[in-house]
Structures are given as structure tokens and as C-alpha cells.
Amino acid sequence: MKKSIGTEEAIERWDRYADTYSESHAEQGDLHKEVFLNPTLLSLIGKESDKKILDAGCGEGYFSRILAKSGAHVTAVDYSKKMIEIARKRTSPNLSIDYRHGNCEDLNFLENESFDLIVSNMVIQDLANYEKVFKEMYRLLLNNGSFIFSILHPCFITPVSGWEKKDDGEKLHWNVDQYFYEGAYEQRMGGQEKILLFHRTLTSYVNAFLKAGFTLEGLVEPKPSEEMLNKYPTFEEDFRCPDFIVFKLKKR
Template sequence: MDPRKWTDEAAIARWDASATREAMEAHGRDGDFAKRHLANPALLRMLGPVSGLRVLDAGSGDGYLSRMLAARGARVVGLEPAGAMVAFAREREESDPLGVEYVQGDLARTPVPGGPFDAVVCSMVLMAVPDWRPAMAACARALRPGGLFVFGIVHPAFEGLAGSWRRHGEYRQDRYLEEYVVHGPAAPDFHRPLSAYLNEVAALGLRLREVAEPGLDPDAARGAVAADPGVGAYVRMPNFLFVAAEVP
């Protein structure tokens, strides 16, 4: 399907319909294997100490990252369009309060309460948004001068990394420069070259601080590879890409 035929509303509806209680319960504390071992350490390191800071979790999903940041002393607003995920996150907040405020809304279209923020984190969101540029611009607008924007995406050079590794024992890619739909088990992602994201950071007037492409610790991979040989690819190639940029 042509990615230009997707709307934000259609993508949100797909994510909302796929958000099962079972999956959210399984990953609600600190995410799945890849997030625990690759995404979370990179995001938390790039954000640095957050105690006392106002942080926007842009695309907060089931709320696990918002809760991790709040447990580290941040004052967190989580913004998420999928109603099922917001309901789950609010339920967790009610049963174990950490002071997180969850707002349901589309990042590019919903006024965010509580700003300006000291930091905005946008983890595994932008590659799932058809109209992603307004979403990134909203993140930049939500920041105070000197504020930090950290985002993570599935690495556009290595999408489907584990599956390719299982099938071929290596990674294969043959149309990196195109824009296309990446069909997933829950909802689609949208492939764009890395340059699209970095050039947009520059166009928004943000100052690039760091780009990270973490690999999986071999010790963490050792046990997981027996259950899923594709995990071995994460030791040698980056599954995720993380960018930190700041408002001048």
C-alpha cells in the first residue's frame, strides 16, 4: 500500500484495536526484551538525570516509560492517542500513583498541558506516524529554551532485522531510499531514510547533541538466542536509532 494513503487516524485506530490487555500486562513494567536491553538504557542515558524536571512522554503507549521517568523523580505528562493504552496507563497510575498525568490525543493536534517542558522523549513513535513532521514539530514546540528532545525509532537501515537474520543468517535490504509501508503484527510502520529525520531536526532549528545505535550485550543475547535465533542479529547490528537534540 502507498504510504501516502495512510492517515494518522487510520494508524491510530489500528494501534488502538491491537492493544490487547495481555500484551500490556506483559510489557507494562519496563517494555519487551528489546526495550529493556536496548531502548531503555539508551533513552535514560541520553536524557540524563530527570529528578525535578518536567518531561513530556510523547506517544506514551501503555505508560511504562512515563512510569520509569516518574520513579526517577520527573514530573511527567504522557500523551497518547490510542484510547485502550491510555485507559491501561491511567489504571496503573490509579493503583500505584507516581504523579503521571495521561492525556489522550494526537501529538500533532492536541494542546499539551503542563509545558514548556525541560525534556521531551518520543520513543518508537515517529516511524509509526504517517504525518510525522507535524508530530516532531510539536515535540520541539513543547520545549523550553535549552530543553532536550530525545527520540528513538526502529533503525531505518535495519528494519525487520531479526526476521531477516532468521531466514538468511544475515540482513538484507534492497530499497532503502524509497518510502514504503512496513507491515507489522499490530500496526504498520513507515520506512523513511535516516536523512529525513536528521534533516527535519535541523529544519526545526534544533542542535544535534548525539546519535546512538546501541548493540545488544552478548551476555544478554546468550539466553535469548536459544528461544529466538533472530536476537543474535542485535549483537552485530543496531535494531534502534536514538537522537538527542536541544533547543538553542
């Protein structure tokens, strides 16, 4: 674990990993996004037609494209220049998406109260200064606007966590350790590349967005639907503990 490392190191690693990451993403993103996150996010968003939406940490842009196809006017930012390049190449020019390079910790090039809705899909765990992120999202939202964000579930995906298995590979239970550690740690994402994640407790997340001025409007720990289980039966094991948690916040 590397507690003192900051966001700049995370950006460098995502730039190196961008091509490999993007290869695993199709129209619905990767499998976990298709099964868990997209249905949850879209349910919390509701009707997005004609809304001004910020995709805060858009990656290769798949969710921005989903939103734009539904009629939303999307501004999409990512701190990886390589990701933005890929997103632009993958996006039809007839979609209303403005891709911008920027770090969600400081989006000073965007004006106050510019958006009806902000979505941040699996991003805040990639940023060292999460408290500043909440302040920025609050600044950018119109009054009564919503901020919806998904992250790895901090209670179960910790710097030291994983399956306890029998010798034959059968999964016994999910082990969790180092929950109260707050800081950076490495996670392998395929091949030899390790990305940088920033762990903090559930208490820290909640206190940070309350301090920024948000109220909590909704909370979901996604699990596979019957439809998704029929399509991908191996996700049955995800009823044993959640990998993700999704918050819907309101600016009052």
C-alpha cells in the same frame, strides 16, 4: 505497501491491538525495550529528578512510570484512547503522571515551552506527519531543553527486510530492500493483527529535525550490554546489524 494511508488508520489499528501489546509489557516494557532502549534512553536522559518531562507516545505507560519513580513530573500522551485507559489502570495514584489523550502531530492543548525534556520511545514511525511532530516537540520544549527519541533503524528495518536463511533455518544475513520508499507499510505484530508503520530515510529524518530548529547532540545505535547478553544470550545476533537508532536533540 500503502503509501497514501495516514495516521488515523494507524490509530484505529493500535486501539484494536492495545490489549495484546500491553500483555507483553511488564515493569521494563518488552524484551527489546529492556535490552536495547531503556539503558540507552536513561543514559541520554541523565538525572531526571524534578524535571517536567513529556512522554510523547506513552503506550501502556511503562516508561512514564520509570521516569516518575525517579522523581520526574511526567505528562504522558498517546493517540490511542485504549492505551491511555490501560496506562491509567496500571499506574499507582501516588506517581506524578498526568495521562492525556493526544496525537503528537498536534498537541495544541499543551502550552508552549512547558517541558525540560521530551522523550518519544518508538513512536515517530507510527505517525504519518513526522515533520509536524518535530515542530510540535520544538514548540513544547523550554530553551536548551532536550528531545530524545528512538525509532526503528530506517537503514535496516525497511518495508522489505528480514533474514536470509538456509533450508535448516540458519540465519545467513539480513536483507534490506525498498529503502528509498517513503510512506506506509504493514507489519504483523502477533496473531492476525497488522499495525501500520511509516518508513522514511535517515536523510529525511535528519533534515526534518534540523529544519524544525533542533541541533543534534547525541546519536546511539543500541547494542546488547554484557549484562544483558548474560541474561538473554540469544541477543548475540544483534551485533550483526542494529534494529534501533536513538537521537538526542537540543533546542537552542
